[in-house]
Amino acid sequence: NECARLKLHKADVTALTFNRDGTRLVAGTADAWVSLWDVTTRTLLKEAEFDSGAPILHLCFSRNDTRIGIGSSNGLARVWNAATLKNTCSLDPRRGGVNTMAFLPNGKLVVAVAQFGACIYELEAGEVLGFLDETDGLAAVSPDGKFLAAVRADPNIDTAIRVFDL
Numbered sequence: 001n002e003c004a005r006l007k008l009h010k011a012d013v014t015a016l017t018f019n020r021d022g023t024r025l026v027a028g029t030a031d032a033w034v035s036l037w038d039v040t041t042r043t044l045l046k047e048a049e050f051d052s053g054a055p056i057l058h059l060c061f062s063r064n065d066t067r068i069g070i071g072s073s074n075g076l077a078r079v080w081n082a083a084t085l086k087n088t089c090s091l092d093p094r095r096g097g098v099n100t101m102a103f104l105p106n107g108k109l110v111v112a113v114a115q116f117g118a119c120i121y122e123l124e125a126g127e128v129l130g131f132l133d134e135t136d137g138l139a140a141v142s143p144d145g146k147f148l149a150a151v152r153a154d155p156n157i158d159t160a161i162r163v164f165d166l
Contacts, residue, residue: 006027006035006044008029008033008035010031011029011030011033012029012030013028013029014029014055014057015027015028015056015057015059016059017059017060019065020061020063021065023039024037024038024065024082025037025039026068027059028055028058029055029056030055030056031055032049032050032052032053032054032055032072033047033048033050034049034056034059034080034085035047046084047085048080048085048086050070050072050078051076051078051087052074054073054074055072056071056072057072057073057098057099058070058071058099058100058101059071059101060102062082062103062107066082066083067079067081067082067123068080068082069110069112070101071098071101071112072097073097073098074097075092075096075097075098075114076091076098077091077092077098077101077112078090079091079110079123088123089110089123089126091112091119091121091126096114096115096116096117097114097115098112099113099114100112100113100139101113102139102140102141104166108122108124109122109123109129109166110123111141111148113139116135117131118131118132118135118148119131120132120166132150132164135150135152138150138151141166146165147163147165149161149162149163
């Protein structure tokens with residue numbers, strides 16, 4: 001049964017994710033807006049415009065729910081404070097649209113996976129620790145943060161899932 005209907009300002013929703021305990025929902029739109037909702041009270045807590053101006057493709061909460069990772073179709077990614085929706089770290093993989101992001105369990109690293117590769121960032125310094133060119137935008141980080149599984153679809157070779165040590 002439908003228990004709530006949360007109204008957004010105007011554009012189509014292109015990304016959604018819940019925090020770990022299911023009390024917060026963040027939504028991204030085709031016109032680059034991010035909305036944070038309290039699901040239990042059905043209240044809009046904050047709304048902010050993503051600075052890329054491009055559609056939001058991916059959203060994720062950090063493991064402690066204090067940060068939100070945001071990936072856009074023009075290849076920019078950001079890490080925002082989950083309470084204020086203010087930018088805390090700008091990521092610029094510039095390798096196509098950012099389809100997947102994942103925070104590692106230690107809270108210090110984030111992976112941004114774009115259409116043509118993945119970048120691993122150290123959040124405090126905002127530094128790129130490494131690039132992986134063997135991805136096509138679909139990836140997952142293991143719960144312990146030790147591995148990154150990524151897909152490389154190439155018409156000239158078989159599609160494969162590659163697993164990398166982090």
